[in-house]
Amino acid sequence: xxxxxxxxxxxxxxxxxxxxxxxxxxxxxxxxxxxxxxxxxxxxxxxxxxxxxxxxxxxxxxxxxxxxxxxxxxxxxxxxxxxxxxxxxxxxxxxxxxxxxxxxxxxxxxxxxxxxxxxxxxxxxxxxxxxxxxxxxxxxxxxxxxxxxxxxxxxxxxxxxxxxxxxxxx
Numbered sequence: 182x183x184x185x186x187x188x189x190x191x192x193x194x195x196x197x198x199x200x201x202x203x204x205x206x207x208x209x210x211x212x213x214x215x216x217x218x219x220x221x222x223x224x225x226x227x228x229x230x231x232x233x234x235x236x237x238x239x240x241x242x243x244x245x246x247x248x249x250x251x252x253x254x255x256x257x258x259x260x261x262x263x264x265x266x267x268x269x270x271x272x273x274x275x276x277x278x279x280x281x282x283x284x285x286x287x288x289x290x291x292x293x294x295x296x297x298x299x300x301x302x303x304x305x306x307x308x309x310x311x312x313x314x315x316x317x318x319x320x321x322x323x324x325x326x327x328x329x330x331x332x333x334x335x336x337x338x339x340x341x342x343x344x345x346x347x348x349x350x351x
Contacts, residue, residue: 183272183301189237190300194264194271198234200336207329210318212263213242215253225250228320230332231290232262233339238297240275241339246283246291254293255279262295266317270303280342286334292342 190198197206206229217223231243240262244251254260254277262273274297281292304313322328 183270183303186300186302188298188300190234190273190297191271191302194273194300195234195237197264198229198232198240200229200233200340203229203336207332208319208321209266210320212265212318213244213250214261214263215250216257216259217249217253218256223249223253226318226320227262228332230336231339233336233342235340235342240273240295240297241280241342242277242293242295243284243287243290243335243339244293246289251279251291251293260295265314267315268304268313270314272299272301272303273297274299274301284335284338286338287331290335292339294342 196202209229211227211229211232213225213227214222215225225244225248227242227244233241235241244254258276258278260275260277262271262275264271264273273295275295276298277293277295279291280294284290284292
């Protein structure tokens with residue numbers, strides 16, 4: 182059962198999404214769920230290079246500019262990010278706004294600023310099923326060096342973005 186933990190990223194999640202130990206999370210997936218034009222959840226997968234917390238209230242995301250996810254965020258703004266790892270799950274609910282239509286590090290991606298509205302935690306508690314999540318969702322890069330180099334450039338650009346003040350025009 183999930184429990185609301187507030188409207189701010191808790192310290193452990195903030196550190197993780199700020200990139201404090203990026204090497205420990207580079208092969209892990211973050212799920213993004215937006216809302217499509219028919220009201221259905223639309224899933225997408227992001228890497229830790231594509232999600233950066235600036236503070237406990239603000240995230241920046243790199244999203245394919247021409248993707249359905251980007252269209253959903255532009256039109257309806259709402260999203261849920263799902264962070265899964267061994268023995269922990271967080272659901273981050275927020276509203277997104279595009280702040281740059283393309284990135285210098287990855288011109289096919291746009292930058293979205295997310296204002297965190299609700300954070301929920303899903304951990305086993307006494308009286309519930311004794312089952313726990315044992316591992317995160319992961320992926321393997323086909324060309325690890327190229328992928329990491331590109332990812333680090335995206336991460337650094339997202340990290341240097343500040344709430345839309347770095348908006349660029351295409």
